Amino acid sequence: MKYRILHQRIVNITFFQVLVIAFFFSANAAGTITESKELKKGLWVHNLIDITITGKVTDEKTKSPIPGVTVKIKNGTTIAVTDENGLYRIAVPNEQTVLTFSYIGYDIQEKIVDNLKNIDIVLKSSQADLDEVVVVGYGTQKKADVTGSVVRANLDDFRNAPTTNVANLLQGTVPGLNVGQVNRAGSTPSINIRGQNTLGGNQNVLIILDGVQYNGSLTSINPDDIASIDVLKDASATAVYGAQAANGVILITSRKGASGRTRISFSTQYATQKPNINLKPMARDEYLDHIKYLYYNEAFLAPDFTQPNPAFNLVSKVDPSMKDNQGNLLPNDFSWYNEATKTGAIVDNQLSVSGGTDKINYLLSGSLTRNSGFINNDVFKRKTLRANIESKATNWLTIGLQSFGTFVNEDGVEPNFNDINLMSPLILPWDNNGSLKINPFNTNLTNPLLSYQAKDYDRHNYFFANIYANIQLPVKGLSYKISFGNNYRLDFKNISNIYDANLTGQASKENTTYYDYTFDNLLTYTKTLGKHNLTGTLLYGAIERENSYTRAYSTGFSRLTLGYDNLQQGTNRFAISNAFKEALNYQMFRFNYSYDSKYLFTGTVRRDGFSGFAENNKYGIFPSLSVGWDISKESFFKVNWVDNLKFRLGYGVAGNQTSRYSSLANVGVNAAYVYGDGSSTELGQQVNSLPNPDLRWERTTGANLGLEFTLFKNRLSGVAEYYDTKTTDLLYSVNIPVLTGFNNYLTNIGQLNNKGIELSLNSKNINGTNFKWTSTLNFARNVNKVVKLLGDLNGDGVEDDLPQSGLFIGEPTAVIYDYKVDGIWQIGEKIPSGYSAGTYRIVDQNGDGLINASYRAVLGSSAPAYRISLLNNFQYKNFTLSIFLNSVQGGNRSYLAGNTPRLIRDDNSIRNNYLSGIDFWSPDNPDGKYPRSFVSATLNPSLYQNRSFVRLQDISLAYKFTGRLIERLKLQNLNLFVSGRNLATWTDWEGWDPETNQGLTNDGRPVFKGYSIGLNVTF
Structure with missing residues (x-):
């Protein structure tokens, strides 16, 4: 009591x-x-x-x-x-x-x-999540019965975020799933699961869309059409996909209709996008100061060069392009940056109709999305149409269709952002007649705004259809599913510009056609005998892919009035084409057993064949097994504050395949020979690579230990995991003696290990009637290490490194091997030959007093030490507030990157503009962080900085209308929201953004922050 x-x-x-x-x-x-x-x-x-x-x-x-x-x-x-x-x-x-x-x-x-x-x-x-059904590959399972590392991503709390790509919604939401940032309209971020498992093999995560391997861009998928995303992380879970699953698997499932009343849903959103950092090129005064300090030995008096020299004439040092006819500086303070940029925006509209009966369900949807980026002409437009229909034709036959078409428009050529930042504020882009200047500096650097003159047609059309039938066979518990998935893509890139091809004019047309199909036959048998539950799954499938590319282009136009539609007007005409075909087939058997949902077992064997592999190794076999034990269901387990406690252990092998034709001798067409003086050049063919008939599949063997728990009447739940993977037979191009006629040879070498821990915690901090507060904490750490390479080449019993390739035994693949910097040489110090004041001082690693390549050392790694995120969700009556913090941390020697703006006085540096506010060294700023000198040092190493950051990544406030208003309008749902993305970033990194690894460089691009307002309504 x-x-x-x-x-x-x-x-x-x-x-x-x-x-x-x-x-x-x-x-x-x-x-x-x-x-x-x-x-x-x-x-x-x-x-x-x-x-x-x-x-x-x-x-x-x-x-x-x-x-x-x-x-x-x-x-x-x-x-x-x-x-x-x-x-x-x-x-x-x-x-x-x-x-x-x-x-x-x-x-x-x-x-x-x-x-x-x-x-x-x-x-x-509220522990219903244990009964939640997750996709595990070629089927589904209750979450409580899963024995592999399978995680369902939290999409619901991020659907209001101002973004056009579903991958951006996954950033920081799943431990071990690493999703990067984007800085272009509509682009897809980098995606990685549990570190790098290969050196020269495929590094892409496998995407499965509605059961079909998907090689298209994620930009083609309408985020609103997605019902769920499940991530397979360990080898025992990914082994069902065998040869292509070494880098993990992302399973995307689209929405279906539900039986009952027809639902008409409409949503609209408007969002702004602008840089999350105020980083711009120098304005007039700072720009002129920058030129003066490049001539500090003349602009200031010796010996310490801190007192101004009254005789110094700055105007004489400025490039003639910035002076008028009388030799005076032009009066302009023009911002090329402002001219080439604007506040970006996202306009997104979604409409869907869904419903069904006990015999049929349907979903029809369409969307219109426009994303205007920060840089002019960085535009992404998308139209999508989807039709998902499923019918229970008879009591033994279910048939269905999952299909969509996406039409992407990326017309327009943006100005080169690097050149925009290089342009002097003293120069205008137009001449006195209002025409664009061709060469503002009177050099071969053309005006970046000339890109506006291009006629550009850049379209990408995606078509997807998966037709399936599920047949209940006469044997009870036995079913057969046949599916035929199709991907078809058309890419068109037509462009012309009178200023291209060294100002002679160029026009081109490019067409790419891609098609693949996936044909799967799936036999499933389920049987329940008392407390014993058995499921057997047998798969036979095939994939074929083909691609065709053609480009025709011309240069040398007297005029380009018809643009790319009249290539024959060009003086020089060229054509390029290529194509490929490749095929895979596979078989898989999986056996699931559970006793009283307490003791769980899953065993899988998959056999893969790939046409791109060597003659002697076309096929590979990839087994796995995993077990689970729900200890909380044991009669002896009497811990009353533990609601659920499940251990699971998995072990398996996944594969990785090489690129097509890589095991064969490739023939190139670049060989040329001139027969005698004055003769024309004759083109020929030559063998560019050696064949390797014994090239094998990479094999990633991994063990995964997981603990799932729910405590205190479901107030706290979570998952803790430890994994250890080993990749052997690494695909790698090894350098060979040039006297063989070749530079390298693709073969299998070495071993690469990844170990890590992951933790996800969900807590219900307050669970009141009117007010609720929940939190989700995610943590992941991965340690990557090269264990073996080519073996003991020197015969000294020690495994040898490959420093030229940046590979070292015992170090991660992302190792940083370079010179260590210890400040900047100052005026008055004893400076070694080949260096001057204002250049970096290099640390003598071996004490020999010589500055050479032996000074290089392992300085750290560009990989992070750990990732952590925190989601807080507050609900008060009809209001919901979500705040999401995401962080990547590097510690002392991890998550480093070179970030070294450097000024060396030469013809370009005194002309070009640079980013404002950089802490360059000068005699009167001896503690300056970055080098500036009037001579180039013998060695110019990088300064490596830590990229650790904490980011306020997403925040959303929504209000759900209820009561008489909804009843009067006869609505099922009415929801109004405002949200923000990337609103604040706390970091010591200097530059555009730490996550994109872009520092104080002119050719970087900012990450966007944005605010949005939107409405969701369902009739």
Whole structure:
């Protein structure tokens, strides 16, 4: 009884209080809790008014009564608590009263009294996520029965984010899934799962869309059409995809219609996009100062060069292009940066119609998206159409179609951003007649705004269709599924510009056609014998891919009035074409067994064949097995604050394939010979690479240990994982003696290891009637290490490094091997020959006093030490506020990158512009961080900086309308939201952005921050 009384009083307390109390009682601490005098015969009743309501509260699954449930008048103070039989009694003022029923570990339920005197309530456990069905590859499983490392991404809390690519919604949301930033309209970020598993093999994550391998761009997929994304991380989970799964698998499932009332949904969003950092080129005064300091030995007086030299004539040092006819400086302070940029925007509109009956369900959707980037002509436009239809044709046959078409428009050529930042503020882009200057500096550097004159047609059309049929065979539990998935892509790139090809004019047309199909035959047998559940899955499938590319182009136009539609007008005409075909086939058998959902086993064997592999190794076999034990279901497990506790262990082998034709001798067409003086050049062919008939598949063997838990009546849940993978037979091009006629040879070498830990925690900090606060914490750390390479080449018993390739035994593949910098040489110091004041001082690593290549050392790694994110979700009545912080940290020697703006006085540096505010060295700024000198040093090493950051990545505030407004408008849902993305970044990194690895460089690009407002409505 003392536990029940306690539960009724802690509905709204924090998780940390629950933690203390739970541990206190689980240890059987001494003490008693005195029952309230108001609790009589198990019922707590007060404030009796007019109407008495009685009822019973039971569990949805077990149908058993739930004692200790709090029954409360909404927005009131009257409370009752169910007794040991789940019974309650409460007095209410009128029939319009709303009662709330709440209990830790269950979803809160509300009920209007109306004219009822008895109200029975069935509460649904908030641990329903254990019954959630996740996609595991060639089928689905209940989350509670999964034995591999499979995680469902949280999409719901990020759907309002201002972005056009679904991959951006995954940043930081799944431990071990590493998604980068983007800085172009509509672009796809980098995606990586659990570190780098290869040196020369395929490094792409495998994307499965509705059961079909998808090689198209993720920009083609409308985020609003996606129902779920599941991530397969360990070898036991990915082995069902065999040869292409070494880098992990992302399973994308599109939405379907549901039976019942037709739903018409419309959503619209407008978002702004601008740089998340105010980094611009120098304006006039700073630009002229920059030129002066490049001539500090003349502009300032010796010996310390800190006192201005009154005789110094700055104008004489400025490039003639910045002076008028009288030799005076032009008066301009023009911003090329402002001329070439603007505030970007996203306009996104979505419409879908869905519904169904018990015989058929359907979803039809369409979208219009326009993303205008920060730089002019950085434009992404997308139109999508989707039709998903599934019909239960008979009681033994289900047929369906999942299809979409996406039409992407990226017309326009943006100005070269590097050249924009190089342009002097003293120069205007136009001449006195208003025409664009061709060469503003009177050099071969052309005006970057000339790109506006291009006629550009840049289109990408994607078509996807997966047709499937599921047949229930006459044998009970035996089904056969056949699916035929198709991907078709058309790319058109037509462009002409009179200023291209060294100002002679150029026009071209490029067409690319890509097609692949996936044909799968899946036989599944399920059987239940008492508490024994068995499932066998047998797969036979094939994939074929083909690609064709053609480009025709001409140069040397007297005029380009017809642009790329009349290539024959060009003086010089050329044509290029290529094509490829490749094929895969595979077989897979998977066996699942569970006893009482307590003891779990999964075994998989997959055999893959790929046409691109060598003659002697066309096929590879990839097995895996995994086990699980739900210890919380054991009769001996009596820890009352543990709701669920499951151990799982997996071990498996995944493969990685080489690129097509890489095991064969390739023939090139670049060989040329001149027969005699004055003769024309004759083109020929030559063998460019050696064949390797024994080239093998890479093999990644991995073990994964996982612990899933739910504690304190579902107040805290999470997953902790440890993994250890080993990749052998690494595909790598090894350098060979040039006397063989070739530079390298593709073969299998060495070993690469990845170890890591991952943790995901979900807590219900406050779970009240009107106010809820939940948190999700994700943490991931991966340690990558090269274990073997070519072996002991020197015969000294020690595995040899490959420093020329940046590979070292015992170090990560992302190792940084360079000279270590120790400040800048100052005026008056004893400076070695080949260096001067203002150049970097290089650390003598071996003490020999010589500055040469032997000074290089391993300085650290560009890979992060760990990643961590925190999502807080607050709900007050109809308001929902989500705040998401994402961070990548590097420690002392990790997540480093070179960031070295450097000025050396030469013809270009005194003419070009640079980013403003850079802390360059000068005699009067001896603590300057970056080198500036009037001579070039013998060695110019980089300064490596830590890229660690914490980012306020997403924030969203939404209001869901309810009540009479919804009823009057006959709506099912009406939701208004505002959101922001990348609003703040805290970092010591200097430059555009630490996550994109772009520092203080003219050719970098900013990451966007943006604000959006949107509306979701369902009829």
